[in-house]
Amino acid sequence: MFKINCMNAIANVGLDLFTDNYELVDNFNDTNAVIVRSSSVHDLELPPSLVAIARAGAGVNNIPLDKCAESGVVVFNTPGANANGVKEMVIASLIIAARNIVGGVNWVNSCGPDPEVAKLVEKKKSKFVGKEIKGRKLGVIGLGAVGVLVANAANKLDMEVYGYDPFISVDAAWNLSKYIKHSKSLDEIFRECDFITVHVPSTDETKGMFNNETFEIMKDGVVILNFSRDTLVRDEDMIEALGSGKVGSYVTDFPNPMVCGVEGVITIPHLGASTSESEDNCAVMAVRQLMDYLENGNIRNSVNYPTCDMGVCMQIGRIAINHKNIPNMLSQFTSTFARENINIPDMINKSKGQYGYTILDIEAPATPEFAQKLREIDGVLKVRIIK
Numbered sequence: 245m246f247k248i249n250c251m252n253a254i255a256n257v258g259l260d261l262f263t264d265n266y267e268l269v270d271n272f273n274d275t276n277a278v279i280v281r282s283s284s285v286h287d288l289e290l291p292p293s294l295v296a297i298a299r300a301g302a303g304v305n306n307i308p309l310d311k312c313a314e315s316g317v318v319v320f321n322t323p324g325a326n327a328n329g330v331k332e333m334v335i336a337s338l339i340i341a342a343r344n345i346v347g348g349v350n351w352v353n354s355c356g357p358d359p360e361v362a363k364l365v366e367k368k369k370s371k372f373v374g375k376e377i378k379g380r381k382l383g384v385i386g387l388g389a390v391g392v393l394v395a396n397a398a399n400k401l402d403m404e405v406y407g408y409d410p411f412i413s414v415d416a417a418w419n420l421s422k423y424i425k426h427s428k429s430l431d432e433i434f435r436e437c438d439f440i441t442v443h444v445p446s447t448d449e450t451k452g453m454f455n456n457e458t459f460e461i462m463k464d465g466v467v468i469l470n471f472s473r474d475t476l477v478r479d480e481d482m483i484e485a486l487g488s489g490k491v492g493s494y495v496t497d498f499p500n501p502m503v504c505g506v507e508g509v510i511t512i513p514h515l516g517a518s519t520s521e522s523e524d525n526c527a528v529m530a531v532r533q534l535m536d537y538l539e540n541g542n543i544r545n546s547v548n549y550p551t552c553d554m555g556v557c558m559q560i561g562r563i564a565i566n567h568k569n570i571p572n573m574l575s576q577f578t579s580t581f582a583r584e585n586i587n588i589p590d591m592i593n594k595s596k597g598q599y600g601y602t603i604l605d606i607e608a609p610a611t612p613e614f615a616q617k618l619r620e621i622d623g624v625l626k627v628r629i630i631k
C-alpha cells in the first residue's frame with residue numbers, strides 16, 4: 245500500500261486514478277509520495293519513507309530540489325499541462341492593461357447606485373480611453389510551454405511579436421509561428437517592445453531581471469506582464485519606474501506586500517493556472533507519473549533525476565537505486581548480484597547532473613537483504629524494491 249499526501253487541493257479526476265493499492269493520508273511525516281501545487285516544501289523535514297514529490301504544475305521553486313535529490317527523492321512536474329490556462333490569462337491581461345479596464349470598472353463601482361450613473365458614464369468615460377493591441381510590439385521572454393502559446397496567440401491578434409529564449413527546446417522551436425521575430429538579446433526586447441511578458445522559471449539567473457538598469461533601456465510607458473514569479477522583478481525599482489511613468493502598467497499574478505495597491509499595478513491572485521481544465525490536466529499527469537514511479541520505478545518529467553523507462557517488470561525481481569553520478573557505481577551494483585550468482589537480464593542507468601538512477605531486473609526475488617547491501621555502497625542515496 246502506497247501512502248500519498250496532498251499538500252494542496254488536487255483535482256479528483258487525477259486522484260481517482262489511484263487504485264486500491266493507494267491511501268490518501270493527511271500526515272506528511274510517514275507518506276511515500278507528495279502531490280503539491282504552490283505550498284512550500286522548503287522548511288519541511290523529508291521523512292525516510294518519502295520517495296517522490298509531484299508538483300501538479302510547472303514552477304518548482306517551492307521545492308528544495310537539491311535536498312530532495314540528495315535524499316533520493318525524485319521531484320516531478322507537469323510540463324505544459326497548465327500552459328493554455330496561462331496563455332488565456334496573459335492575452336486577457338494585455339487587453340485589460342491596454343484599455344484601462346480595471347480603472348474603469350473600479351470607478352463605476354465607486355459610483356454606487358447613483359440614478360444618474362448612465363449619464364455620468366457617458367460624460368466621464370473619456371478618462372479611460374485606451375489603446376488597441378493590434379500592430380503594437382510584444383516581447384516574449386522564455387519560449388517554453390507558456391511562452392510559445394502566448395507568442396503565437398498574440399501574433400494572431402495582429403501584434404508584432406519578438407521572442408527571446410537562448411535555451412529554446414527543439415519542440416518549442418517547431419511549435420513557434422514563423423512570424424515571431426527571433427530576438428538574439430534581451431536588450432532588443434527591452435528596447436523595441438511596447439508590452440513585455442516573461443515566461444521563465446525563477447532561478448538565480450532570472451532573479452531580478454526587471455530592475456532599474458533594464459527599465460532604463462525600455463520605452464516610456466512600457467507594459468510589463470509577470471505570470472512567472474515575483475522574484476523576477478526588483479519591486480522597489482518597479483515602484484519607482486511606475487512613479488516616473490517609465491513603466492505604464494505592471495500586471496502581476498504574484499501579489500506581495502510591496503506591490504499590492506500601488507498605482508499602475510494590476511494584481512491577480514495567482515490565477516494563471518486556476519482553470520478546471522488546467523487543474524485536471526496537471527492532476528492527471530502528476531498522478532500518472534507518480535504511479536509509474538512507485539509501481540515500476542520509471543521516471544518521466546523529473547526536474548532533479550534523469551528520465552528512465554524500463555516499462556513494466558517482466559522478470560522475477562526489480563530494484564531501483566537513486567545514487568550519486570560518480571565512477572564505479574554500476575560495477576558495484578552488478579557485483580552485488582554476481583556474488584550470489586544472480587543474473588541481471590535487463591538494466592538501465594542514466595544520469596542528470598550530479599545524480600544517477602539505475603533500475604536492475606534480476607532473475608531472483610529482490611529481497612530486503614539485497615536492498616540493504618546496495619544501500620551500504622558509498623554514493624547510494626535510496627534503494628527501492630519494486631518487485
Ligand SMILES: NC(=O)c1ccc[n+]([C@@H]2O[C@H](COP(=O)([O-])OP(=O)(O)OC[C@H]3O[C@@H](n4cnc5c(N)ncnc54)[C@H](O)[C@@H]3O)[C@@H](O)[C@H]2O)c1
Nearest residue numbers: 302303386387388389390409411443444445471472516517
Ligand atoms: N501564473 C501561473 O499560474 C503559472 C503557470 C505555469 C507556469 N508559471 C511560471 O511560468 C514559468 C514558465 O512556465 P512554462 O510552463 O512555460 O515552463 P517551460 O519550462 O516550458 O519554459 C520555460 C522556458 O524559459 C526558458 N528560459 C530559462 N531561462 C531563461 C532565460 N534566462 N532567458 C530566456 N529564457 C529562459 C527555457 O529555455 C524554457 O524554454 C514556470 O517556471 C512558472 O514559474 C506560472
Ligand SMILES: O=C(O)[C@H](O)COP(=O)(O)O
Nearest residue numbers: 281282300301302303517
Ligand atoms: O508554476 C505553476 O504551475 C503555476 O504557478 C501554478 O501554480 P498553482 O498550481 O499553485 O496554481
